[in-house]
Amino acid sequence: MTIMCQKLALAVCLIASLIPSKVFAASIWLKSGQVNGLLPPGNPTKGRLNLFDDNITYWTTGESTHLLKSTAFTDSDFAKARGIGCTASDICGRAKLIIPDSAWGGNLEADSDARWINWHSSSTGTSFGLPAASVLYAFPFTVSIPIENIASASIDFHAKVDDFLGDPNGPNPIGVYINGQPLNNSFGSNVGNPLSASQTGIEDLLISGENTLYVYQRDAGSVVSGSIFSAHIDVKPVPEPLTILGSATALGFGALLKRQQSRKQKKN
Structure with missing residues (x-):
């Protein structure tokens, strides 16, 4: 995994931990x-x-x-x-x-x-x-x-x-x-x-x-x-807006991480 990928993965973890989830059934x-x-x-x-x-x-x-x-x-x-x-x-x-x-x-x-x-x-x-x-x-x-x-x-x-x-x-x-x-x-x-x-x-x-x-x-x-x-x-x-934003952000970083990995494989 490149340094960029490692940073992205760390960013996803940080965002998931910082954004509160208050969805109580x-x-x-x-x-x-x-x-x-x-x-x-x-x-x-x-x-x-x-x-x-x-x-x-x-x-x-x-x-x-x-x-x-x-x-x-x-x-x-x-x-x-x-x-x-x-x-x-x-x-x-x-x-x-x-x-x-x-x-x-x-x-x-x-x-x-x-x-x-x-x-x-x-x-x-x-x-x-x-x-x-x-x-x-x-x-x-x-x-x-x-x-x-x-x-x-x-x-x-x-x-x-x-x-x-x-x-x-x-x-x-x-x-x-x-x-x-x-x-x-x-x-x-x-x-x-x-x-x-x-x-x-x-x-x-x-x-x-x-x-x-x-x-x-x-x-x-x-x-x-x-x-x-x-x-x-x-x-x-209904999920709170911060929870929805956190989920969307995490998904976005996940997609970016996939693209980075795909580019690396093509170069190799």
């Missing part, structure tokens, strides 16, 4: 059934039925087999799930961990850290998804990247729900929402069928600061009800 995990920031071992037992989820709140009317609402959800409905604007006919509160019914097939294979929840738990019977009801859950999360700096975002979602995730033939067929906006048609499922759904291009649904993931649990059988879910939201930022 946000990886957000939202799991049902977390208590005191930790996962409780196994399932709750009869002596531990009053375990409240750290993050998830809900809105329900307490009625089984019925639609939670006969028309499309509105902003006020989503607010109720966050505990805002609930009236005497509404039941709002914090989600509870429950012992899953044997028919539900245990916890999620995709995420063993998630746990079953319901709006209420009962100490009678062999299952604790009682009383059964249609419920809208709210799970807040924070996006720390300024919205103008978000290049792309996606969500991967795994769940089991008794009986349905969303209304199969009702006014709210989608069972998962971000900030009140429904996700695509894959975010719906019936009892006994674990659901895996994903969607790219959700950056337009996000805001800087606090956001909310909503999950709609639709009861149809009036026996037991419950949900378990895990969501992974991946947010990728």
